[in-house]
Amino acid sequence: MTSFDPSTIALLVAIAAGAGVFGGILAGLLGVGGGIVIVPALYFALSLTGIDPALTIQIAVGTSLATIVFTSLSSSWGHYKKGALDMTLLKKWAPSILIGVVIGGLLGGVVSGYILVAVFAVVAGVVALDMIFRKPRTDPEPKTFSNMIWAALGVFAGGVSAMMGIGGGTVCVPVLSFLGYDIRKAVGTSAAIGFLIGVPGALIYAATGFGQAGLPPFSIGYVNLVAAAIIIPLSTTFARVGVRIAHAIPQRALKLSFGVFLLLTSARMFSDLLGN
Secondary structure, eight states, X not given: OOOOOHHHHHHHHHHHHHHHHHHHHHHHHHSOTTHHHHHHHHHHHHHTTTOOHHHHXXXXXXXXXXXXXXXXXXXXXXXXXXXXXXXXXXXXXXXXHHHHHHHHHHHTTTSOHHHHHHHHHHHXXXXXXXXXXXXXXXXXXXXXXXXXXXXXXXXXXHHHHHHHTOOSHHHHHHHHHHTTOOHHHHHHHHHHHHHHHHHHHHHHHHHHTTTOTTOOSSEETTEEHHHHHHHHHHHHHHHHHHHHHHTTSOHHHHXXXXXXXXXXXXXXXXXXXXXX
16 A cells, blocks of 8 residues: 555545535435546546555445445435425335345455446436436326235335445435335435435444454544545535535436436546446
């Protein structure tokens, strides 16, 4: 590991601050927790410090999950005050999501990241095209499923989110929208789900990385406290800005925004895969 010279530290702070601002806006606007921005930003920033590449993605994911705890609280509270949080769905989905988070967190260092990225990139691309081109329903009505199907969806959402360091909205919003939920309620509920994913996910990454050699200073396992301290105040503040935008624009515009966001995410993932 190389030393942290002043210019490197300044760049790390700038990248973390930018991730906090943009991650917070996306968290409030799209219910995604901000991890989809924070993980790649931290990965890039940490790669400049000489840290073992094998540790870089785990630190980025673990730190992202820690920031999501606070960002999702800010975002979900804003959506709750606007009546866009489905507490019934949240209670139904919470147990299976927590199970998925534990499984995904424990498997995070075992399953090939390239396989996960490839699967997620395909799914994100398909869902993005569906959200962009499918005609919106004038009277969205949620579909009903058995508790077993809801449990399976929850385990999947929690597991993938924990392994990728994201808040759950990237998975949950498209799923809930496809199932007939109002897009604003899908975003608001997914923001709250981010908290359910962030708490156990961050604890697992902190525990599994505890005592690991080569970690940057001020780290508890795979959670870096310095990066988290920079990101959290900004992401929680700007999450409220995202909430205001989400409730100020038409539902179709919100859905298109999420579709474009997913399409760009998918394209970035394919680009990363082709570059390796």
